[in-house]
Amino acid sequence: MLIVDTDVVLVERQLRAGELTCPSCGAVLAPWGHGQPREIRGDLGSRLFVRPRRSRCCQVTHVLLPEMMWPRRMDAAEVIGAGLEIAALGMGHRQVAAHLGLAEDTVRGWIRRFRRRSEDVRRYFTVALVALADDPVMPEPAASPLADAVSVVAAAHRVAATKWPEMHTVSRWAFAGRAIDGRVLTCTPSAS
Incomplete structure (x- = not known):
């Protein structure tokens, strides 16, 4: 793939x-x-x-x-990403599912998988942020590892969009999936 x-x-x-x-x-x-x-x-x-x-x-x-899709997912990357961003604010899977109009089990699965991968995702996009920015501004520590990962993905996307204007048309979660081969939820990304 x-x-x-x-x-x-x-x-x-x-x-x-x-x-x-x-x-x-x-x-x-x-x-x-x-x-x-x-x-x-x-x-x-x-x-x-x-x-x-x-x-x-x-x-x-x-x-x-x-890039708008992630492997083995029925929802577009930006839908899953929106759910992860809401979860990063401290809401539980039921609230996130209600907000998105999706099944609770589906959303709970995304959040659980992302929580397990959040440190690897945070690390990968921190390295990407440093590589992309001339003078990187690191996001402040957040309330949870999930929130930290979400904020550094957003920061890396902002820097990429500044460096390459065509990135403005790519959602931050499509960007994230493309950067780590769609493995935001499935496999531990390798920092390359």
């Missing part, structure tokens, strides 16, 4: 031009059909229909997942 831009025309052009490489071996990826169509819940109850592109190298296929 490789997290790519949400613009399908751009991704197709990059794939056909040999600009996308395998995350494992570094070989150029070639087109290889499409994945299963997916329905993703977007902001304000919208439904997004996505059919991810597939690619191939070294006899292995890779799903090219748009």
